[in-house]
């Protein structure tokens with residue numbers, strides 16, 4: 001039976017598949033509130049503050065980090081979840097946890113670690129987020145990890161290769177059967193994109209790597225900027241940028257709510273099981289798809305591949321590769337808790353250690369291992 005205010009196809013405490021290890025029900029909060037709270041109190045969550053989104057953490061105090069990114073994703077996800085009468089606590093929990101497995105130095109770090117791990121089964125940050133909440137957090141007396149609800153774990157694992165799916169038991173099963181996660185999980189995934197597509201424009205402009213005129217031909221930005229100027233003639237600078245971007249976020253979120261509502265209706269969705277069986281239901285309208293592709297292309301060509309960003313990512317790749325090779329050649333250099341893990345699976349233990357590092361910890365570790373004239 002649906003809980004108060006929730007759509008019948010939303011995930012609830014009652015229709016959830018529960019925790020791997022059964023625990024007593026919480027007293028003054030729901031099961032998914034407890035998940036959200038466990039995530040916020042985790043070590044991996046605090047480390048997000050010092051991990052790169054696009055700009056290396058110490059480059060400026062105003063740019064997004066993985067922590068502020070995750071909070072923005074959670075904000076958008078919750079708003080949309082509430083508008084769709086979905087489980088806001090679950091949606092928020094997935095959004096806050098979605099990047100817990102991310103390496104230092106953003107996507108460059110993830111790609112570098114994946115390269116290092118190619119001979120050992122690869123490295124995927126989604127899978128690492130799951131590994132973090134299932135295994136790596138060491139906080140509770142009775143279990144490793146956070147022992148989160150099935151649907152929170154399912155939402156965090158948004159992609160997965162067939163090989164990994166086969167090894168993941170019931171959580172991997174849906175990839176083999178082509179079944180969809182809950183609407184809350186689908187939502188967190190799409191709202192991740194809404195957050196970064198917008199805040200990367202903001203950070204790009206703030207950093208000066210993108211100039212406002214370059215966005216004249218990017219429809220999503222240009223249309224909203226014209227709307228702002230029609231209402232506030234002469235507005236300029238940061239206020240104009242912010243007014244434009246908040247309208248872009250709103251346009252994407254409202255489109256998502258409307259289109260998803262239509263698709264739920266068109267597919268005759270009445271239960272959570274219908275959601276799993278249906279095609280992906282959380283989607284933008286066709287009208288928004290082309291302008292979104294254009295915005296992504298713009299960011300790729302003008303920000304993510306800007307030479308100053310590439311210099312940073314190039315260096316980051318080298319740091320990750322150096323650390324990995326040094327530990328692989330000499331696992332005795334690992335801190336003791338990782339050495340114990342390394343006796344079971346050397347490469348995976350090294351990947352766990354590196355993925356858990358913040359940007360500045362990775363740079364410090366690199367100096368400790370490689371800086372000539374600094375032997376201590």
Ligand code: MG
Pocket residue numbers: 069098099192
């Ligand atoms: Mg993200």
